[in-house]
Amino acid sequence: MPIYEYVCKQCGREFEELVFNAExxxxxxxxxxxxxxxxxxxxxTKVDGGGPNLDALHGSSCGSGGG
Ligand SMILES: [Zn+2]
Structure with missing residues (x-):
């Protein structure tokens, strides 16, 4: 199912929403x-097969888009 993440511009709340109608x-x-x-x-995050990649955790810049 198409689940997208949204953020509210009013209160800053982040939530997931099922989107059936994009309109x-x-x-x-x-x-x-x-x-x-x-x-x-x-x-x-792509992790190579062979064990946990701790480096990936440190350098995770995911979700921190200042904008
Ligand atoms: Zn809100």
Whole structure:
């Protein structure tokens, strides 16, 4: 199912939403605002087979997009 991450511009709440209709506005579950923005969910860290890659954890710049 198409689950996307959204962030509310009003209260800053981040949440996941099932999106069936891209035309319908996504409503914030906290404040009810429709001023929401879809986030990029390309947060997949690639780990080579052979054990946990601690280096990847340290250098994870995922989700910290200042904008
Ligand atoms: Zn909100």
């Amino acid at each position: 319908e506005p996504v409503v914030c579950p906290k404040c009810g605002s429709t001023e929401t923005e879809k986030l990029m969910s390309a947060c997949a």
